[in-house]
Amino acid sequence: xTDGVGVECRPDQVQAALRRxxxxxxxTMFFVSLAGETEEPSEAAPEFGQPVRVEFQGGCQGAFTIRxxxxxxxxxxxxxxxxxxxxxxEPEASQVVSEFANMVCGATLSVVAPHATLNLSYPCAGTGVxxxxxxxxxxxxxxxxxxxxxxxxxxxx
Amino acid sequence: MKPSVLIxxxxxxxxxFIRRVLELSGVVMSECYQAADGGEALxxxxxxxxxxxxxxxxxxxxxxxxxxxxxxxxxxxxxxxVVVVSTDATEQRVAALLRLGARGYVTKxxxxxxxxxxxxxxxEAADDRRCRG
Ligand SMILES: [Mg+2]
Numbered sequence: 001x002t003d004g005v006g007v008e009c010r011p012d013q014v015q016a017a018l019r020r021x022x023x024x025x026x027x028t029m030f031f032v033s034l035a036g037e038t039e040e041p042s043e044a045a046p047e048f049g050q051p052v053r054v055e056f057q058g059g060c061q062g063a064f065t066i067r068x069x070x071x072x073x074x075x076x077x078x079x080x081x082x083x084x085x086x087x088x089x090e091p092e093a094s095q096v097v098s099e100f101a102n103m104v105c106g107a108t109l110s111v112v113a114p115h116a117t118l119n120l121s122y123p124c125a126g127t128g129v130x131x132x133x134x135x136x137x138x139x140x141x142x143x144x145x146x147x148x149x150x151x152x153x154x155x156x157x
Numbered sequence: 158m159k160p161s162v163l164i165x166x167x168x169x170x171x172x173x174f175i176r177r178v179l180e181l182s183g184v185v186m187s188e189c190y191q192a193a194d195g196g197e198a199l200x201x202x203x204x205x206x207x208x209x210x211x212x213x214x215x216x217x218x219x220x221x222x223x224x225x226x227x228x229x230x231x232x233x234x235x236x237x238x239v240v241v242v243s244t245d246a247t248e249q250r251v252a253a254l255l256r257l258g259a260r261g262y263v264t265k266x267x268x269x270x271x272x273x274x275x276x277x278x279x280x281e282a283a284d285d286r287r288c289r290g
Contacts, residue, residue, distance in 0.1 A: 028266040029174070059247075080174055095170045102215075103265050106244025110264070117249050120215055 006060030006116035007153060014112050015136050018151055021107035022140060025100060026147075031079040032072075035141045048148065049073055050094070052101045053126025056109060059116020062133060062153040064105035065126050066097070072145020073097050098123035108151065160208035160280060161188035165198040165224065166242070167216040175211060175242065175272075182273035195219025199227065202234055209280060210239040211263075214254070222254065229258030238283040240276065242267075 007014065026032040048067040055063045068076070077088040077096040101123045109118055133154040140147045162179065166172045172191045179186065190205060192198040194216045201207065210228070214221035221241060228234045240261035241254050251262050261279040263272055 025266045028268055077170070081170060082177055092170060095168055099168055099171055103244045107246070107264075107266065110244070110246035114247055115249065116247055118245060118247055120245070122215070122217075 006113040008114065009112045017111040018108050018136055018138055018149065022104045022147065022149060025103045025107060026142060029080065029103065030076045032076060032142050032144055035143050039139045039141055051126045052097050052123050053129065054101050054105045054123050055121040056105065056118055058118045060113050060153055064101060065150045066101045066104065067148045068097050069145040072142065075144035076100065159185045159187040161206060162186050163190040163192060163198060163201055163207045163210045165192045165210065165212040167193050167213065178269045178272055182269040184273060184276065195224035198224055207237055209276065210237055211242050212239060214241060214243045214245060222257065225254060225257045225259050236287065238279045240279055
């Protein structure tokens with residue numbers, strides 16, 4: 001068990017649930033597949049877009065932050081909206097990344113804290129927020145770009 | 158029967174996606190209305206005939222949970238089946254929404270086939286109710 005309030009899994013299970021949720025959301029909702037290779041989560045390279053952050057409260061508290069490489073947000077939006085990449089504008093791409101963050105966060109928490117009552121915030125730009133509490137990171141290399149994710153559980157002060 | 162469907166979600170991208178998934182999965186709709194929150198949804202329901210409502214939970218203004226309650230409490234509207242489409246699959250949330258009157262609960266991410274099968278079940282149950290009612 002982790003110390004995260006409401007979390008009912010061991011740390012390795014949380015890590016695995018995060019990966020499974022992200023892959024499942026990418027495949028079923030955005031028609032994006034993993035490129036096979038994975039990479040160590042690291043400091044975000046400049047080609048990554050703005051981080052998007054969803055905070056959660058209720059049975060457990062914390063935040064989920066996601067960064068997607070520039071080309072990838074465009075491909076995801078094109079797939080999601082059934083448009084050509086050239087037709088996707090900036091607001092659409094950011095809306096789609098927000099939906100992605102919301103779904104990965106919700107799907108992960110539903111697995112690791114199935115008995116908690118959760119309230120997710122609206123996704124928002126999450127620049128410059130330092131991670132705290134118990135932190136899980138993951139990075140995915142996909143057929144159309146890269147994703148970096150961070151899930152934090154905060155403890156009651 | 159070709160149902161007329163109302164999709165309620167604060168994200169225009171998600172509304173467009175759900176509409177496309179319905180079409181791709183072979184659901185032929187006579188009409189597909191959209192609303193960005195519960196208030197807009199109620200306005201559509203009061204002026205247009207709708208056979209099925211698909212609603213998100215997390216929305217500004219009247220959210221999905223309140224919308225389910227309001228539809229359930231309204232004699233003019235409570236025969237319309239409401240299906241919740243949400244990322245939140247925690248047991249308490251699903252149970253709470255079904256208790257409030259939702260007839261189905263689909264969690265995101267979903268496969269198009271799953272969505273279609275779930276909606277067909279809900280529509281059939283609604284027809285049964287109407288016949289019995
Ligand atoms: Mg929403």
